[in-house]
Amino acid sequence: MEATKIQRRKFHSKSRRGCLACKTRRIKCDEQGPPCANCVVRKSECTYPAPKSSKPASKKPLAPASGSGVSAKASSSTDGSLTLPRLAAAPGSSLFVANTTSPESSERSLTLSRQPSPSLNIHASLSPSPSAYSSSSSTNIALELELMHQWSTHTWKSIHFMPGEESFLQVDLPRLALRHGYMMDGLMATAAVDLAIASRQSNPTASTAYLCTAIERSNRASAGFRDELRNINRDNLYILYYFSTMAAHFNFITPGLPLTPLQQTDMFFTMIWGAVHIGMVNVQWLIESPTQLAASFAYAANVRMELFDLLDPETTEAISRMSSVIRGARLPSKDDGPGPLAIENFGYQMATGQTKYAFAEGDEGYRRGNFLGALVAAGPDFIDAIRNREHVALFLTMYWAVLVHRVGVADPYKTWWIGSKGADLIDEISGILVTSWLGKRSDVREGIAWTRLQVGLTPVEGCIWSYPFSGLDITALDVAGLDI
Structure with a gap:
């Protein structure tokens, strides 16, 4: 009877080009760094050994994996379009x-x-x-x-x-x-x-x-x-x-x-x-x-203003702070004079309107994921403003984060990926705004208090949400006859 053959374990191909951290752990390095994937996950320093100087001149250098030879630098924008953060x-x-x-x-x-x-x-x-x-x-x-x-x-x-x-x-x-x-x-x-x-x-x-x-x-x-x-x-x-x-x-x-x-x-x-x-x-x-993109586009084109009538009074009052802020807050100036009111910027108008409509859509909008693109609809300049930490744009982003949180609560099985993202985002932004020039406005402080309350965060000193609303602080506004 022929003896049973013992299958030997197959090891990965040997290589001397892995990072030092993977060599120390005796694990396979993907050799695509620094950093390699293992070091990214472990958040550890990724260092590769110095190349040997005695390489034979006749040998060609090892070619990188297909598609990996791309620059780590972002292309610069020459036409004013959105640039890489x-x-x-x-x-x-x-x-x-x-x-x-x-x-x-x-x-x-x-x-x-x-x-x-x-x-x-x-x-x-x-x-x-x-x-x-x-x-x-x-x-x-x-x-x-x-x-x-x-x-x-x-x-x-x-x-x-x-x-x-x-x-x-x-x-x-x-x-x-x-x-x-x-x-x-x-x-x-x-x-x-x-x-x-x-x-x-x-x-x-x-x-x-x-x-x-x-x-x-x-x-x-x-x-x-x-x-x-x-x-x-x-x-x-x-x-x-x-x-x-x-x-x-x-x-x-x-x-x-x-x-x-x-x-x-x-x-x-x-x-x-x-x-x-x-x-x-x-x-x-x-x-x-x-x-189903055609049906999605058709749905998006059918704006139903009657949905705003279905909002509960407190949410209606809370999201009115967005309109209040963009009417009165000014954006950074490009010269020595005062900057324009946020409401004079089409992107800020779009961001405010789309976010308010996402609240009005409620469960229907959550199911369709329309809330995800509410701020993107404002265009690349507004996205740049968020990335540049412009305070009015950050204030509007806090309200978007409330939408993210609500979706996670409404359907945690489908939205397993949300977790605490809404709360974490509001916590970071409110920490920036509360000590900023914009944080001196009463409507901003109330907006901070409401958004933190919606996601279960503790109150911030000086930021109080009281409902029903007692009225606008006229001294904090610069309306200039504009409306939204």
């Missing part, structure tokens, strides 16, 4: 909008930029099992099956905002991903974040492994996405559009990034605006695509 270059932020230029292939296409990828190697995928750092094909297949199962049973619901979209997200999009590698990596990255958040309390080790997988997959997806942008056509525009919104979603929900809540929100708004630009390449193609 400096914060977006932080480790782990895989994809962001740099600026909007016109490449040769399309006059209205979009230029994207990405930081150095922690990993673009599919064989570096991790799982929470003892073989988490193995590169064997069986480990990768098991992990990929787990991620796709998670997407099709749970994760897809986190970006499900349009009625009738269920089949597309759960069935059609994964099938499209079989032909578009960047979309497959994007789905798996988002599913990995879902699993990382779900296991964060019960199994921190597994959560860390899933998060590392998410970052690796996201950066690999970014590289493929950039390549696909060079050839936008009728057949792939809607796929690129969905991916770009999903990438914004990914960067907004990923925990553990070295970013403050406000910085992560900056990145989200910037990337959503990039998705809008992709869609604007040809809106008709989006409308005719096999999605």
Whole structure:
């Protein structure tokens, strides 16, 4: 009888190019840093050994992984368009909008930029099992099956905002991903974040492994996405559009990034605006695509002012502070004179109106996710104002954060990714405003008090919300006969 053959464990291929931290831990390094994916997740210093100077002249230098040779610097805007926030270059932020230029292939296409990828190697995928750092094909297949199962049973619901979209997200999009590698990596990255958040309390080790997988997959997806942008056509525009919104979603929900809540929100708004630009390449193609985008556009175009009558009196009173502030507060001046009133700026008008309408939509708007784009509709200049920490823009952003919090409370199963994001954002912004020049206004202090109350934060000294409202402090306003 032939002796039973003992299968030996397959080890990953040896390499001397990994970072020193991974060598110390005796784990596989993706060699795509600094920082590598492992060091990003562990928030540790990532240092690579100095290259040997005695390399034979006949040998060619090792080529980087496909798609990884991109600059970490953002393209500068020469036409006044939205420029890349400096914060977006932080480790782990895989994809962001740099600026909007016109490449040769399309006059209205979009230029994207990405930081150095922690990993673009599919064989570096991790799982929470003892073989988490193995590169064997069986480990990768098991992990990929787990991620796709998670997407099709749970994760897809986190970006499900349009009625009738269920089949597309759960069935059609994964099938499209079989032909578009960047979309497959994007789905798996988002599913990995879902699993990382779900296991964060019960199994921190597994959560860390899933998060590392998410970052690796996201950066690999970014590289493929950039390549696909060079050839936008009728057949792939809607796929690129969905991916770009999903990438914004990914960067907004990923925990553990070295970013403050406000910085992560900056990145989200910037990337959503990039998705809008992709869609604007040809809106008709989006409308005719096999999605529910046409119905979504039709719904957005049907403004129903009667919804404001359904708001409860206290919320109506609270959101009136937004109008009060933009009527009376001035924006920074570009010269020695006083700056313009915020209400004179179309972006601030749009941000206020869209946010108030998102409150009026209530549960219907929450289900459709309209609240997510309320401030993005104000345009790139307003997004820049948030990123530059302009105080009136930050005040309006606090109200947007209340919407985020309410959605998380209304449907925690679907919006597992929200958690404390609304509260964290309000806490950071209110800390900035309460000591600012804008914080001297009574309507601003009341707005701070109300938003903190809505998300369960403790009151801030000097900021009191009293309802019913006792009236405007006329001395704090500079109305100049304007209205909204």
